Amino acid sequence: MGVTALLWTGVACAVGAIGLLRLSWGRPKRSIVLNGAGWGALLLGLALGARDAGAWGVAVVTLAATTGAFLCLGLAGMTARPGKAAASNRRVHMLPEGREPLRIGGRLLTFALTVPGAMAAAAIVSLAVRAAGKGLGEANGNVLMLFLMPIFWSVLATLLLLWPQRRRQAALLLLPALGAGAVWGMLS
Amino acid sequence: MSQIIPKTLVQRGLSAHAAIGLLASALLYIVCLTGTVTVFYEEWQRVEQPRAPEMTSIAPEAVQTAIAQVLAAEKGKKPTEHLYVHLPADALPRATVTTDHQAVHVDGRGHVTTRELNGWSEFLLNLHYTLTIPGIVGITLVGGLGAMMVALSLTGVIAHPRIFRDAFRLRAKDRGGVGLADWHNRLGVWTLPFSLAVALTGAMIGLATVNGYGLAQSFYRGDLEAAYAPVFGAEGKPDPRAAPLPDVAAAIRSMAEHFPDVRPSYVILHEPGTAGQQVQILGLHPRRLIYGETYRFDASGRYRGHVGLSDGAIGQQAAASAYNLHFGNYGGLAVKIVYALLGTALSVVIATGTSIWLGKRERRGFRQPRLRQGWNGIVWGTGVALALTLLARRWIGNEAPFATIFWLALALMLAVSVALPERYQVRRALQIVLAASVGALFPAMLLPG
Numbered sequence: 137m138g139v140t141a142l143l144w145t146g147v148a149c150a151v152g153a154i155g156l157l158r159l160s161w162g163r164p165k166r167s168i169v170l171n172g173a174g175w176g177a178l179l180l181g182l183a184l185g186a187r188d189a190g191a192w193g194v195a196v197v198t199l200a201a202t203t204g205a206f207l208c209l210g211l212a213g214m215t216a217r218p219g220k221a222a223a224s225n226r227r228v229h230m231l232p233e234g235r236e237p238l239r240i241g242g243r244l245l246t247f248a249l250t251v252p253g254a255m256a257a258a259a260i261v262s263l264a265v266r267a268a269g270k271g272l273g274e275a276n277g278n279v280l281m282l283f284l285m286p287i288f289w290s291v292l293a294t295l296l297l298l299w300p301q302r303r304r305q306a307a308l309l310l311l312p313a314l315g316a317g318a319v320w321g322m323l324s
Numbered sequence: 325m326s327q328i329i330p331k332t333l334v335q336r337g338l339s340a341h342a343a344i345g346l347l348a349s350a351l352l353y354i355v356c357l358t359g360t361v362t363v364f365y366e367e368w369q370r371v372e373q374p375r376a377p378e379m380t381s382i383a384p385e386a387v388q389t390a391i392a393q394v395l396a397a398e399k400g401k402k403p404t405e406h407l408y409v410h411l412p413a414d415a416l417p418r419a420t421v422t423t424d425h426q427a428v429h430v431d432g433r434g435h436v437t438t439r440e441l442n443g444w445s446e447f448l449l450n451l452h453y454t455l456t457i458p459g460i461v462g463i464t465l466v467g468g469l470g471a472m473m474v475a476l477s478l479t480g481v482i483a484h485p486r487i488f489r490d491a492f493r494l495r496a497k498d499r500g501g502v503g504l505a506d507w508h509n510r511l512g513v514w515t516l517p518f519s520l521a522v523a524l525t526g527a528m529i530g531l532a533t534v535n536g537y538g539l540a541q542s543f544y545r546g547d548l549e550a551a552y553a554p555v556f557g558a559e560g561k562p563d564p565r566a567a568p569l570p571d572v573a574a575a576i577r578s579m580a581e582h583f584p585d586v587r588p589s590y591v592i593l594h595e596p597g598t599a600g601q602q603v604q605i606l607g608l609h610p611r612r613l614i615y616g617e618t619y620r621f622d623a624s625g626r627y628r629g630h631v632g633l634s635d636g637a638i639g640q641q642a643a644a645s646a647y648n649l650h651f652g653n654y655g656g657l658a659v660k661i662v663y664a665l666l667g668t669a670l671s672v673v674i675a676t677g678t679s680i681w682l683g684k685r686e687r688r689g690f691r692q693p694r695l696r697q698g699w700n701g702i703v704w705g706t707g708v709a710l711a712l713t714l715l716a717r718r719w720i721g722n723e724a725p726f727a728t729i730f731w732l733a734l735a736l737m738l739a740v741s742v743a744l745p746e747r748y749q750v751r752r753a754l755q756i757v758l759a760a761s762v763g764a765l766f767p768a769m770l771l772p773g
Binding site: 144149157158161162166171177183189190191192193195196197198199202203205206208209212213214216217219220221222224225226227228229230231234236245247251255259263266267272274275276277279280281282285286287290291293294297298299300 | 333334336337338339340341342343344346347467468470471474475478479482488489490491492493494495496497498499500501505510511514515517518521524527528531532536537538539542543551552554555591611612613632636638639640641642643645649654655659662665666668681683684685687689690695697
């Protein structure tokens, strides 16, 4: 796969960074120095990967760091002692408990808003971005639209579920969609 | 971080995380598990058809011979619109010619030897890409699942303010739900870069069809090809008048001369044997994420330029990088193995998510044994159903109805799991069946067929 000395250095920095973070996060109190050194080494590793082979180098360094973290995690799992901590029983309000109503209509409406609703809004917004970004060039504009749409959809779905009030949800969907539609209309 | 994120937001984040997870988890699990197995797509093809001729490279003249032989064999049929020659690569050292009518392997001299038999690998890829749902629906659904996976990552971070602080803490031996939650959260946080990368690229690829229609309707008067042309290049105008076959050998030699560091991976002929024919060679660039660059040649094999996937607009390079970043085929077997491990970890995150939710309900006194049995049916049954399709490939052959076998087996295991009373340990039974199926696969795939 053609690994150079620079990339090896980047990989070593990233794996070392995971070790530093493990050391830092394992302490009873946070250490700004160790935390900074850990994150700094990780950034340096990524920068060396990018310097050596662009996006490919960043991907390889990231995989190395992740593999290092999994090794630390495996070690933590193997050396852990059985504890008696009580597991969480936090309620997430997904299904009714006891005699609570099913609220089928409300659930269906939430689904309609977060799945097809947010998808449509995300598509309108990303198409408007494509229309507004004529100066970027045709290829960049089209690919930007293809990448932005799922990002907008995910963010909108997240926000809609974080703010369950219907008025807020309607505003979250309608305002960006109408705004984007208006921008699009002005540009075309 | 716990001070930065208000408690109410954490609670809402957890509800949002659970809502998306419960809605999408079953399909997401199938897509994730099949994606993990699909990482070895090329290797599976070699397992499926171990006796196909293999070679490290093929001479340009042999490629020319192969094209001529295949097209000669198709005389009398509707002329093929496209012809692809897969050239030997490290992961799949075979030369294969594919037309609209057939796919055949050729030997080192370019002579046709046998049909390509990779029905199971194709089924696996199709299951991952579309859940075997035909048309635009399947691929869009899978793309939507990718978007939901991004949302799950976002809400997961919001719902667990200590997720980074506790990133190395794994109480694997704790019982009563603590260990399970730790596995879910730790694997979740460390797969975050990977899951965001595969989810975003998967969503982009899956939703590209429906978004392409959106682009086409909005900016290209409904012409889908025109929407993609600025990124992946345009096809030439068809001219159906008969013409001699192009000099592909000269084109391959020209590649070696002009681009010695680029390894040709595919030869693509558009409208072969017509005056409108075009020759393209897809070239692999070492140490790049792009799946390749498309080089254009005229019928006499003269280089006519390239599309720009390697050095064109940043959007072209990003779009061409999405596929390799998603499937992990940019760094040989080592990267594939890491992708398979991370894919397995992600499958565990999805599987444990619903189990954690069920456990919390049980601890509050709301037991739902059928739901738990059903979830066990999905988690372990998917692996069993996949193993059964591979056994069917061995015992029935390349034409086995893989999709039918997979979905029927999964539906049956799900129905039995839900129907059986709790005293029957469905999870244990399915684990034994999975181990037996996987155990049977090794001798079945290794025995001469």
